[in-house]
Amino acid sequence: AVSYVVNDGYHRAQQLLNQELADKMYSHNEITYTLSALLDKQRIAQIVAVPPTKEQGVYYADYINTVFADAASAYRNIQCVDIAPKGVSKATGIAHLIHHLGLAQPQVFTLGDSFNDIPMLMTYYGIAMAHAQSDIHQAAKAIGHSLSEAIELAETIDLLK
Numbered sequence: 001a002v003s004y005v006v007n008d009g010y011h012r013a014q015q016l017l018n019q020e021l022a023d024k025m026y027s028h029n030e031i032t033y034t035l036s037a038l039l040d041k042q043r044i045a046q047i048v049a050v051p052p053t054k055e056q057g058v059y060y061a062d063y064i065n066t067v068f069a070d071a072a073s074a075y076r077n078i079q080c081v082d083i084a085p086k087g088v089s090k091a092t093g094i095a096h097l098i099h100h101l102g103l104a105q106p107q108v109f110t111l112g113d114s115f116n117d118i119p120m121l122m123t124y125y126g127i128a129m130a131h132a133q134s135d136i137h138q139a140a141k142a143i144g145h146s147l148s149e150a151i152e153l154a155e156t157i158d159l160l161k
Contacts, residue, residue, distance in 0.1 A: 075116030091119035
């Protein structure tokens, strides 16, 4: 891997593993927490591995989902692999918010463009971005070219009213 980022849900810490390779995912983000300070909190919400190639990202995700299937779920993205505790996804996060806010599930639509979006696209009214790969399109109920188009789609099916 080029690097990995650990977060506790609020703070991020990054560990560069290969100074010679470009970190396409986190090179533009300001990371102010040290890894040791974050690990001392003993509350890790997610690890993001940044592989040097898409092919290695596929390998990392498949390996984690096979070897650590009882403890973790890995979702590959375009430039990284999200690793979360088993059963935790964007869909479960949205379910928590729906319950907390007292919303009805039909009031929720989601917009996604990568593999970590598939669970939420399938669980809620999912709109995939047109630039996403076909696997993401197949998980969604509709395809949109922009955020404004996605909102228009949601309005036509009465989700936002």
